Structure formats: structure tokens, C-alpha cells
Amino acid sequence: GDSVTQMEGPVTLSEEAFLTINCTYTATGYPSLFWYVQYPGEGLQLLLKATKADDKGSNKGFEATYRKETTSFHLEKGSVQVSDSAVYFCALSVDSNYQLIWGAGTKLIIKP
């Protein structure tokens, strides 16, 4: 079945470090891919998305490229800030399924 695998957390980085959170997927058909973020005490919000192969989603300095050949959608940011501390979820949806399939989430801790 369809699934998403994310790197285990927590990931602890110093401010201004480079961030990569790995996400790979298994899906039938042509999925759309999403990164959602959950800040402490807040709800889930979309960070970025890509709906077809080679698309790059970007927002707030974060980027992810939909790689069909490696079935990946890794999240990157060049210089993280303390305010980026949150839990990041990779997810996919496929047509005719009408649901988001989630990775386990990666907790990111940024130290000043």
C-alpha cells in the first residue's frame, strides 16, 4: 500500500545550520507530496507542496523537490532559526483516495 517514511527524530541543530529532513514514499499512481509543520501548541499547517515530478515547493526559506526517480521529497533549509523548532510531517495523497498518508513526523530542535 501507499506509505511515507521519514527520518527519525529528534533532530538537534545549532542556529544557522543547514537542515535536511529525509522523506521517501511508496505510492501507486502519481501522488501529490506535502510537508506540514506543527509548532508547539499549534495546529498543523501546510509548509509546502509539489504535485508533479520535478516540481519544487518552497516557503519561508524551506524547499523540497519531488524526485520520482528516487521516490523522495526531502525538506531542506539553508540556515535554520530557533523559531523553526517544531514537528515536521511529510505526507502524500493519491487520486481516488481522498486522504493524506503521513510519515511519523520529525521533531526539530534548534539551539541558539
Next chain:
Amino acid sequence: KAGVTQTPRYLIKTRGQQVTLSCSPISGHRSVSWYQQTPGQGLQFLFEYFSETQRNKGNFPGRFSGRQFSNSRSEMNVSTLELGDSALYLCASSDGGHTDTQYFGPGTRLTVL
């Protein structure tokens, strides 16, 4: 536009009781999805409604049910509550296509004692 709203925000129930959670989607959205979030199982899909029709259902027992009204508002019901039903229940709304962004409400925190 107002965001997705969920009521109540917190609930405490005892085993064997039933509970109804409510979700009001973003104006104009016809799709409402429900998810359960727990520390152990993560985010799991419960069901999705579009224009009052359930299009998909996750792997949850029949104690979990839902419905959608003509104004797109949705409710989910859990009967005969078990301790394991303690979770954050999240509602999301969208235009209904698989490429569309789902917008999430703040959730209802259900505690079963």
C-alpha cells in the same frame, strides 16, 4: 476567510460513553477529512466527506462514524469509548481534489478515563 473551527476544544469522558465532535470548514470548501493523532500511532485517517457523501474511510472500528451536512459542516461520533480513544482529533477542509491543500483546525483533545 475564517479558518477551520472545531468544537469543543477539550473533552473528558469515561469509558463506555459516547462523544460527538464538530467541525466547520472554510467557507466554500466541500471536503472535510478527519484524522486521529496519538503519540504512539501518529496521524491516522478516519474518513473523508465531500458534498455529504463519504468517499473514503480509514481502518477504524465501526464505533467511529461521521456525517456531513448540506452546509459542509461535519460531525464525528465515537460510541462506547475506550481508553485507547484518547487522542487529538483533527479536522481538515479542502476543495476536494488530491492536489488540493488540506487546511487543519486546532483539534479536539479527547481524554477517556
